[in-house]
Amino acid sequence: MKALRGGFLALLYAVLYAPLVVMVLFSFNSARSTTSFNGFSFRWYENLFSDYALLSVLQNTLLISVLASLVATALGVVAAYGIFRMKAGKLKNAVNTVTNIPLTNPDIITGVSLMLLFTFVGRLLGRTEILGIWTLLLAHVTFDLPYVILNVLPRLVQSDRSQYEAALDLGCTPSKAFWKILFPNMVPGIFTGMVMAFTLSLDDFIISYYTNGHFDILATKLYSAVRKPISPSYYALYTIIFLVILLLLVTVNLLQLRAETKHLRKRKERRTSR
Amino acid sequence: MEKKNIIELKNITVSFDGERILDRLDLTIEDGTFVTLLGRSGCGKTTTLRIIAGFLRPDEGDVFFGDERVNDVPPYRRPVNTIFQRYALFPHLNVFENVAFGLRVRRAPKAEVAGKVREMLRLVNLEGYEKRKIDSLSGGQQQRVAIARALINRPSVLLLDEPLSALDAKLRKDMQVELRRIQRETGITFIFVTHDQEEALSMSDVVVVMNDGRIQQIGSPVDVYNEPKNAFVADFIGESNIIDGVMNRDATVTFAGHTFACVDEGFAHDEPVDVVIRPEDVDVVGPGEGMITGVITQSTFKGDYYELIVEVRGFKWMVQTTDAYAEGQTIGIVLDPDSIHVMHKSEYSGLYGDYSSFSDEMDDPVPDRAAEVEEEGSL
Amino acid sequence: MTARRNRRSLGTVLLNAPYLLWAALFILIPLVIVLYYACTDGDGHFTLSNFSNLKEYGFVMLRSFWYSLAATAICLLVAYPYAYIVCRFRPAGQRFANLFIMLPMWINLLIRTYCLMTLMEGNGLINQFLAFLGFGKLPLLNNTGAVIFGMVYNYLPYMILPIYNVMSRIDPALLEAAEDLGCNAFTRVRRVLLPLSAPGIVSGVIMVFVPSVSTFYISKAMGGSNNFMIGDLIESQIHSQNSNLPVAAALSTVLMVVILVSMFILNRFSSDSEGGSLLV
Numbered sequence: 001m002k003a004l005r006g007g008f009l010a011l012l013y014a015v016l017y018a019p020l021v022v023m024v025l026f027s028f029n030s031a032r033s034t035t036s037f038n039g040f041s042f043r044w045y046e047n048l049f050s051d052y053a054l055l056s057v058l059q060n061t062l063l064i065s066v067l068a069s070l071v072a073t074a075l076g077v078v079a080a081y082g083i084f085r086m087k088a089g090k091l092k093n094a095v096n097t098v099t100n101i102p103l104t105n106p107d108i109i110t111g112v113s114l115m116l117l118f119t120f121v122g123r124l125l126g127r128t129e130i131l132g133i134w135t136l137l138l139a140h141v142t143f144d145l146p147y148v149i150l151n152v153l154p155r156l157v158q159s160d161r162s163q164y165e166a167a168l169d170l171g172c173t174p175s176k177a178f179w180k181i182l183f184p185n186m187v188p189g190i191f192t193g194m195v196m197a198f199t200l201s202l203d204d205f206i207i208s209y210y211t212n213g214h215f216d217i218l219a220t221k222l223y224s225a226v227r228k229p230i231s232p233s234y235y236a237l238y239t240i241i242f243l244v245i246l247l248l249l250v251t252v253n254l255l256q257l258r259a260e261t262k263h264l265r266k267r268k269e270r271r272t273s274r
Numbered sequence: 275m276e277k278k279n280i281i282e283l284k285n286i287t288v289s290f291d292g293e294r295i296l297d298r299l300d301l302t303i304e305d306g307t308f309v310t311l312l313g314r315s316g317c318g319k320t321t322t323l324r325i326i327a328g329f330l331r332p333d334e335g336d337v338f339f340g341d342e343r344v345n346d347v348p349p350y351r352r353p354v355n356t357i358f359q360r361y362a363l364f365p366h367l368n369v370f371e372n373v374a375f376g377l378r379v380r381r382a383p384k385a386e387v388a389g390k391v392r393e394m395l396r397l398v399n400l401e402g403y404e405k406r407k408i409d410s411l412s413g414g415q416q417q418r419v420a421i422a423r424a425l426i427n428r429p430s431v432l433l434l435d436e437p438l439s440a441l442d443a444k445l446r447k448d449m450q451v452e453l454r455r456i457q458r459e460t461g462i463t464f465i466f467v468t469h470d471q472e473e474a475l476s477m478s479d480v481v482v483v484m485n486d487g488r489i490q491q492i493g494s495p496v497d498v499y500n501e502p503k504n505a506f507v508a509d510f511i512g513e514s515n516i517i518d519g520v521m522n523r524d525a526t527v528t529f530a531g532h533t534f535a536c537v538d539e540g541f542a543h544d545e546p547v548d549v550v551i552r553p554e555d556v557d558v559v560g561p562g563e564g565m566i567t568g569v570i571t572q573s574t575f576k577g578d579y580y581e582l583i584v585e586v587r588g589f590k591w592m593v594q595t596t597d598a599y600a601e602g603q604t605i606g607i608v609l610d611p612d613s614i615h616v617m618h619k620s621e622y623s624g625l626y627g628d629y630s631s632f633s634d635e636m637d638d639p640v641p642d643r644a645a646e647v648e649e650e651g652s653l
Numbered sequence: 654m655t656a657r658r659n660r661r662s663l664g665t666v667l668l669n670a671p672y673l674l675w676a677a678l679f680i681l682i683p684l685v686i687v688l689y690y691a692c693t694d695g696d697g698h699f700t701l702s703n704f705s706n707l708k709e710y711g712f713v714m715l716r717s718f719w720y721s722l723a724a725t726a727i728c729l730l731v732a733y734p735y736a737y738i739v740c741r742f743r744p745a746g747q748r749f750a751n752l753f754i755m756l757p758m759w760i761n762l763l764i765r766t767y768c769l770m771t772l773m774e775g776n777g778l779i780n781q782f783l784a785f786l787g788f789g790k791l792p793l794l795n796n797t798g799a800v801i802f803g804m805v806y807n808y809l810p811y812m813i814l815p816i817y818n819v820m821s822r823i824d825p826a827l828l829e830a831a832e833d834l835g836c837n838a839f840t841r842v843r844r845v846l847l848p849l850s851a852p853g854i855v856s857g858v859i860m861v862f863v864p865s866v867s868t869f870y871i872s873k874a875m876g877g878s879n880n881f882m883i884g885d886l887i888e889s890q891i892h893s894q895n896s897n898l899p900v901a902a903a904l905s906t907v908l909m910v911v912i913l914v915s916m917f918i919l920n921r922f923s924s925d926s927e928g929g930s931l932l933v
Contacts (some may be wrong), residue, residue, distance in 0.1 A: 005738050009750075012735060016757055017767035022778065026771075034771045035778065075852075079672030085665045095669075098676045104859070106867030106912065112891065112905050113683035116898065120686050127800050142679040145672075176672075177803070196782055203761055205870075210891065222763045223870070230767060240763050245759045257745050329829055349832045356833045362826035366848045376834040379844065427834065 006113075010260065011209040020242065027235035044232040051233055054221075058237070061217040064133070065201035068140030072192040072259050075141070076148025077186065084156040111210030114139045118211065131213030139211040144197035151193035151245060152186050202232070279340075280305040281326060286335035288321055288487075295321045296332070296432075297487040303465065305430075310466045312474040313484035319467045322484070323433050326465065328352050339430075356423035356433040360440060361416050363408045368405040369395075369419055372438050376427040394422035397456060400568065414445045421453075434466045438473065450477050453623050471511050475499065484506050506618055508550045510587035515591045516627020519549040519616070527616055528564070529564060530586050532566045534609055538616040548617045553581070553594040555613030564606020566578075573601050583629050590629040673883050687909075690902035703903035708884055710904070717882040718911065720797070721865035721871070724804035728812035728861045729854065736817040736853075737846070751817060763808055770794060771808060773875075795877030803875035804865045811860035819853030820846070846872070855919050863912055866867050883908050 026034050031043035048054065069196035083099075086092045100109055115131070122130030167177040168250060212220055222234060283302040294319045294411050298647035303309050311319040324330040325337060328349035337344050344352060355376070363372050371378075373394055378385045400485040408416065417437060424432055426636075432500055434453075438446045454477055457464045474481050475495040483490040483498060483506075491503040502508035505516050519529030521541040527534055529549045540545065561567060568586040582593040584605065591607075599605065694700045707714075739750045772778050773793035780790045793799060795835035823846070831845045844902060847854075869884025883904060 008734060009738065012731065013753060016754070016809070019806075020757055022768045022772055034775070035776055035781070038783065046679060054714045074683060075671060075675060078668055082668035082672060085668060089778070093677070095673070098680055099721050101680050104863065104912075104916070106863050106908065108869060108887060109687075109905050109909055112887060113687045113902060114903060115891070116681065116686045116690050117679070117683040117816065119898070120689075138679060140673070141893075147673070149672075171683075186786065188836060199759070204761055219761055219763060220763065226763060226767050226874070238760055242760055246756065247754055253748055258750060260744070270860065327833060329832075348837075349829070350835045350837055354833075356830070357829060358826050360824075360826065362824060362830040364827060364830070364845060364849075375831070377837040377845075379840055423834070601839075 013235050015224055023235050024239050024242070027232055027239040031230055032229075032232065034229065034235070039107055044236040046125050047231070048233045048236045054233060054237070057216050057221045060133075060215065060220060061202065061219075064136060064140055067137055068144055068201045069194050069197035071137075072141045072144035072148050073190060076150055076188055076193060076197075078150045079145070080152035080189075081182075081186060083153060099149055102143050103150075104145050107204075107206035108210075110143060111139070111207040114142065114207070116208040123236070127212065131211060131215075133215045136208060136212045136215055136217070139207050140201045143204070143207055144200060147196045148190075151196065152189040154191035155186050156182065163270035202270045278305050279303065281465075281573070282338040283322070283325065284336045284338070286322075286325060286332045286337070288318075288325070294489050295327075299335070299487070299489060301482065301489065301492075303431075303463060305463055306461050307479040307592065308454070308464045308466065308477060309482060310468060310474040310478040310479045311482045311484055312468060312471060314510075315468055317484045318487040319484050320435055321487075323435055323465065323467050326353055326431070327356050327433055334338070353430045354433060355427055355429040355431075356425050356435065357417075357420045357437045358402045359435045360435070360507065361419055361420040361437075363419055363423070365408050367408070369406045369411070370495060372419055373422045374454055375506070380427075385629050388584065390426055391422075394426050395620070397425070398422045398452075413441050417449060418452075419442065421456065425456075425462070431463045431465060433650075434464060434470070436467055436511075439470075446473070450534070452547065453477065466626065475511070483510060485510075495651070497556070501615060502617065502618035505548050505550075505622040505626045506620070508615075509615070509622075513552040513553045513592055514627050515553065515626070515629070516623075517549045517589060518624075519547050519652070521545045521547045521616060525611070527614065530566050534565065534614055534639060535611045536616060537611050538613040538614075541616065546619055548619060548623050548627075550615040551609065551613065552618060553592040554579075555609070556591070556595070557562065557608040557610075558582075558593060558595045558597065559602040559606040560607055561606050562601050562610050566607050568605060568607060570599050570603045570605060573599055594630045655741040659712055681829040684730060684819065684909075687905050688904045690899050693899065693907045695899070703899045704907075706900060707903055707907065710883075713881055713886055714883055714907065715912075716880070717884075717888060720801055720880075720882065721862055721868075724801045724808065724865045725812075725858055725862045727801065727805045728809050729858065731809060732816050732857060733850075733854075735849075736820045737842075740821050740823075748822065751814070754813050758810050763870065766803060766807065766871055769803065770874055773799065781813050795879070796873060797876070797880060800872050800876035800880050800882075803871040804861075804868060808861045808864055811864070815855040815860065816850060820850045823849050826879040851922060855922055858919060859916060862915060866912065867908055 025037065028040050029037050030043060031038035054184075061093070061179060083092065086095070114135070118130050118135045122128060153236055164177055164181045167181050168174065172180060177271055203219070207221055208217055209223060216224075218237075222230070225231070225234070276377050279302050281301075283299055283301040286296050286299040286301075287294070291650070299318070299322065311322055313319045325332055328344070328347060333347060339353065364375065365522065367375070372474060373391045374387050376531050377390060382390075391404070392401070398421050399413065400418050400422065401417075403411070403415065408419070411419065420437070434497065435454075441449060450473060453466075462514070466477065468475075475498075478495055480492065481495050481498045482492050485506055491498055491507045493501070496508065501509055502511065502514070505607055508514040508516055517529045519527050521527050521538070522533065524539040524541070525536055527536050527547065528536070558564075559603070566586055568584040568591065571585050571590065572583040574581045575616060576594075579594045579596055581599055582595060583598060584591045584593050586607070593607075656866040691703055692701065694702070735754075739747055742750060770777075770835055774780075775790060775792075775794070777793070779793060783789070783791060783904045827845055827849070828841055831841045836844060866882075867884050868882060869888045872880050872886055887901050889909075890897045890904065
C-alpha cells in the first residue's frame with residue numbers, strides 16, 4: 001500500500017516535471033534542435049542577452065505587469081474598503097457578483113469582450129488601430145482587480161470590530177482609527193494581492209492576445225514564435241525565471257516552516273515546564 | 275457474583291518518535307464495570323484507549339477481547355465504540371442520521387433503523403431533535419448525540435475519551451450523573467478517560483491511576499483515596515501531606531519526631547516509609563495538648579472550613595478544620611491510628627506532599643487540550 | 654445625527670465610485686457589447702443569422718464539451734487520491750508536496766505545452782527512447798488523447814488545490830469515528846470523506862472545466878488540425894485575414910451559456926455547503 005502511494009506520487013511528479021526538465025536541458029544545447037542534444041554550451045544564454053528584440057519584449061512585459069499591479073492594488077484597496085463599508089443588501093450582493101465575473105468567466109471571453117469594447121469605442125472615435133499598450137494595460141488592471149479585492153476584503157471582515165470601536169472610544173477620529181487599526185490589518189492582504197496581480201499579469205497570455213494590438217509582451221511573442229520551431233533562447237529565459245521562482249518559493253516556505261515549528265516548540269516547552 | 279473479564283491488555287508497549295508512551299502495561303477489565311483511566315495529559319491514558327479501540331497497534335504486547343487476541347482486528351470489526359474528545363459528529367448529517375450511522379453502514383432495514391434511533395434518542399433525552407443540524411446544538415446536546423451514536427450498535431464496551439472536558443462545570447456535573455445512569459441501564463462496560471480526579475472518584479467502579487506510561491494503582495475510588503499505593507497516587511488524588519517516617523514494627527510508626535500508633539502491618543523492621551496524612555483527618559487542639567506541635571503560617575477561609583498551612587519541624591502540612599485560627603498561632607496536632615496511612619518508598623518519594631511552596635493557583639492544572647491532541651493523536 | 658449619517662454614506666459612495674465605474678465599464682459593458690455584436694450584422698442591424706451560421710460548428714462545440722469533460726474527470730481521478738495521500742503527511746511534507754505541484758504553473762503555459770510537444774512528437778524524446786529500446790514509434794501527438802492529456806497536464810493543479818484545501822480541514826477524528834462505527838476503508842470514503850470534500854470537488858471541477866472548454870492553444874498544438882475546439886474557432890474568427898467579429902461574438906455567447914448552465918448544475922451538488930466555489 002505504501003509502495004503504491006509512493007509510486008503514484010513519483011509518477012505524478014515525473015509527468016509534471018518532464019517538460020520542465022526538457023526545457024532546462026535543451027537551454028544548454030549547443031545546437032538549435034529541441035529534440036536531440038548535441039553538447040553542452042551557454043550559447044543560448046549569450047544569445048538571450050544580445051537579442052535586443054527579445055529583451056525589449058521582456059521590458060514591455062515587466063512594464064505592463066508593474067503598472068497593472070500597482071493600479072489594480074490602488075483601485076482594489078479602495079474598492080475593498082468601500083465594499084466593506086457598504087450596507088448588506090442587493091447592491092452589495094450585486095457588486096460581489098460582478099467582482100467574481102472575471103474570475104469565473106473563461107479568459108477567452110474576458111479577452112474577446114474587452115477587445116470588442118475597444119474596437120467598438122474605436123469605431124465611434126473613427127480609429128481602426130485602437131489596440132495597443134493602453135488597452136492592454138486596461139485589460140490587465142481589469143483581470144487583476146478581483147484578486148486584490150478578494151485578498152484585502154477578508155482581512156477587513158475578520159478584523160476585530162471592537163478594536164476599531166475602542167480606538168473611537170479613546171478619542172480617535174474615524175479617519176485616524178482607519179489608519180491606526182483597519183489599515184494595518186489590511187497590509188498583508190494588500191501585499192499578497194499585489195504579488196498575485198503581478199504574477200498573473202506576468203503570466204497572462206489569452207487576454208493579452210486579444211487586447212495588445214501590435215504591442216508585444218513575452219507571451220504573445222512566444223505564441224507567434226511557437227508555430228515554427230522556437231529558439232532555445234526562450235528556454236534559457238524561462239530556465240532563469242524557473243530557477244529564480246524555485247529559489248524564492250523554497251526560501252519563503254522554509255522560513256514560514258521554521259516560524260511555525262518554533263511556535264509549536266515554545267508551546268510544548270511551556271507545557272512541560274508546568 | 276462471578277464476573278468475566280471482557281478486555282485484557284498484556285505487556286503493552288508503545289513508543290512515538292523514540293519516546294515511550296506506554297511501558298509494559300497490564301490491565302484487565304471486568305464485564306459491566308465503569309472503569310476510569312485517570313492521569314495527567316501525556317500519561318498514556320488516551321493511548322491505552324486507542325489501543326483498545328484499534329486505532330493504534332502496540333509495538334509489543336497483546337490485546338484480548340474475552341479469549342480472542344485482537345491485535346490484528348481493525349477498529350470496524352471490534353465490538354467497541356468510542357465517544358471522541360470533541361465528539362467527532364458528522365457535520366454533513368443531521369441528528370437522526372448521525373445516530374443511525376452505525377446501522378446504515380450495516381445496511382439495517384429501514385424500520386429497524388427508525389425504531390432503534392428513536393430508542394437511543396429517548397435514552398439520551400433528545401427526542402424531537404431528529405432533524406436538527408449538528409452545528410445548531412449546544413455542547414451538552416452534541417455530547418448526547420455522540421453517546422446515542424456510539425451505543426446504537428450495542429457495543430460490549432464503550433470508550434469515552436475526556437468526553438466532558440468541553441462542557442462547563444454545571445453541565446459536567448449533570449452529564450456525570452447521566453453517564454452513570456446510562457451505564458447502569460445498559461449494563462455496557464464503560465472505559466472512561468479523564469484528568470479530573472473528582473470526576474473519576476464520583477463516577478467509577480474502578481479507578482486506574484496512570485503516570486509515565488505505567489499504571490500506578492488500580493482500585494475502587496475508596497481504596498485509591500484511602501489506601502494510595504505510592505506518593506504519586508496520594509498526591510494526585512485529593513490533598514495529602516506526605517512525610518518521611520520509619521516503620522518501627524507492625525502498627526507503630528515514627529515521624530515528625532513522635533511515635534504514633536497506626537493500623538498498617540507487614541513492613542520490614544525499621545523500614546523507611548512514606549506516611550500520608552489527609553488534611554481533613556488532622557485534629558487541631560490547643561498548644562501542648564497535641565502529640566506534636568506546629569505554627570500556623572497561613573490561614574484561608576474556604577466557606578465550610580478553614581485551610582491552614584502549619585509548619586511542623588521545618589515541614590509544611592496542609593490542615594483543614596472547621597474552627598478559625600490566626601496566622602502565627604501555635605497549635606497541637608492529634609492523629610488517630612485510622613488517619614495514618616503508611617506506604618513503601620517509591621521513585622516518587624520526596625517529590626510530592628510538601629506544601630512549602632503552596633498556592634491556590636498551582637491547584638489542578640487544566641491541561642492544554644490542543645497540545646494533548648497533538649501528542650497523543652497518532653494521525 | 655442624520656447629517657452625520659449622510660456624510661458617512663456620502664463617504665461610502667465616494668469610496669465605491671471608482672470601482673463601480675471600472676466594473677461597469679470593463680466588466681459589464683463588454684459583455685453587453687458581445688451580445689450586441691452577436692445580434693447585429695456588419696451595418697448594425699439586428700439579426701440572428703450569426704447564431705444560425707453556427708450550425709456548421711455544432712460538432713466542434715460538442716467535441717469541446719466532451720474533451721473538457723474527459724479532462725476534468727481524469728484530473729479528479731488523479732487529484733483526489735493525491736489529496737488523500739498528502740493530507741496524511743507531516744505539515745512540512747504537505748507544504749512542499751503542494752509547492753512542487755504548483756511550481757510548474759509559474760512557467761508560461763505556452764512554453765510548457767511546447768516542451769510537452771517536443772517530448773511527444775514523432776522524433777521526440779519519448780519515441781527516440783522507444784526506438785533505442787527496439788520498439789516502434791508511437792503516434793503520441795495529433796490525436797484526441799493528446800489534447801485531453803495536454804489539458805490534464807496544464808490544469809491538474811487547479812483540481813488538486815481546492816480538493817486538498819477542503820480535505821486538509823476535515824477533522825481526522827471524523828474518519829476514526831466512521832471506522833469505529835463499522836466503516837471499512839471504502840465505506841469510510843463514500844460515507845464521510847466524499848460528502849465532506851464535495852465543496853472542494855465542485856470548485857476543482859469548475860476551475861478545470863472552464864479553462865479546458867475554452868482553450869484554443871492546447872487543442873491546436875497537441876491535436877493538430879483535426880481537433881479544433883470552440884476556442885480555436887473564436888480565435889480564427891478574430892485573428893485571421895477575413896475576420897468575422899459577429900460570429901466570434903456569437904460563439905462567445907454560446908460558450909458563456911454552456912459554462913453558466915454547467916456551473917448552475919454543479920452548484921446544485923453543493924448547494925448547502927459553504928465555500929463551494931471561488932465565489933466569496
